[in-house]
Amino acid sequence: MVEVGRATLGEPIRAVERAARDIARLIVPVSCPGCGAHDVRWCDDCASAWWEAPLRSESLSPRLDIEGRPPLPVWAIAELAGASHSMIVAWKDGGRRDLDRFFADAARRAAAHIAPALDRGLVHAGAPIAVVPVPARAASTRTRGIDLPLMLASAAAQGLRAGGVDATVRPVLGIGRGEQRGASAKQRWRQASSLRVTRDVGPPATVLLVDDVMTTGATLAAAVRSLDVTFLTVGAGFCLAAAPPSGVRTRGALS
Numbered sequence: 418m419v420e421v422g423r424a425t426l427g428e429p430i431r432a433v434e435r436a437a438r439d440i441a442r443l444i445v446p447v448s449c450p451g452c453g454a455h456d457v458r459w460c461d462d463c464a465s466a467w468w469e470a471p472l473r474s475e476s477l478s479p480r481l482d483i484e485g486r487p488p489l490p491v492w493a494i495a496e497l498a499g500a501s502h503s504m505i506v507a508w509k510d511g512g513r514r515d516l517d518r519f520f521a522d523a524a525r526r527a528a529a530h531i532a533p534a535l536d537r538g539l540v541h542a543g544a545p546i547a548v549v550p551v552p553a554r555a556a557s558t559r560t561r562g563i564d565l566p567l568m569l570a571s572a573a574a575q576g577l578r579a580g581g582v583d584a585t586v587r588p589v590l591g592i593g594r595g596e597q598r599g600a601s602a603k604q605r606w607r608q609a610s611s612l613r614v615t616r617d618v619g620p621p622a623t624v625l626l627v628d629d630v631m632t633t634g635a636t637l638a639a640a641v642r643s644l645d646v647t648f649l650t651v652g653a654g655f656c657l658a659a660a661p662p663s664g665v666r667t668r669g670a671l672s
């Protein structure tokens with residue numbers, strides 16, 4: 418009976434604790450995820466980097482090259498360094514869900530900007546573009562409560578359509594499972610981290626791969642290879658930020 422009494426008393430106490438935590442979050446001042454400036458969700462200086470026109474960034478990534486192919490054109494808005502890097506970390510791994518809209522808007526603007534280049538260089542006039550997100554790990558999506566790559570891809574497709582391109586989102590890639598009994602830990606890790614086509618890809622189209630960041634380029638290269646077996650041809654990539662060559666060392670900070 419004593420145990421029952423404790424349990425029933427525990428509920429309202431836990432509710433009070435939760436309420437106290439929620440109130441504390443409201444009172445604790447926010448700060449800029451880029452530079453730490455107090456009492457702003459983000460400061461103008463740090464936000465301004467994401468209003469720049471996206472730049473071709475494929476030359477930054479040593480592992481983007483795929484044998485026998487011309488380099489994949491990849492656009493990025495910012496360098497994954499300094500305040501921009503801090504903002505991305507706060508958004509992806511720091512729980513700053515208030516940045517979802519901010520980065521979706523940035524992706525939309527950037528995609529509208531690259532739409533003419535895609536239309537001229539990569540597709541026949543009026544041909545469709547499939548915007549394919551590079552998927553996040555299921556655990557990351559659970560923790561965040563939102564599928565960030567899918568959100569970015571949707572925003573990019575909106576931007577392309579605003580730029581006159583026939584673009585739709587096709588989330589056809591998944592992260593492989595299919596672990597084999599007896600495989601070594603390293604083999605299991607490789608299988609678990611491999612990209613593969615997990616859905617019907619739909620009619621032929623040129624693909625714009627969308628990822629949040631590009632560090633070595635290995636992930637985009639893996640996505641290109643995984644789509645080789647389909648009617649989809651990867652024509653270009655887009656990411657919010659690309660690591661400068663020396664920035665490869667800092668990638669451990671991101672999931």
Ligand SMILES: [Zn+2]
Binds near residue numbers: 449452459461500
């Ligand atoms: Zn700032």
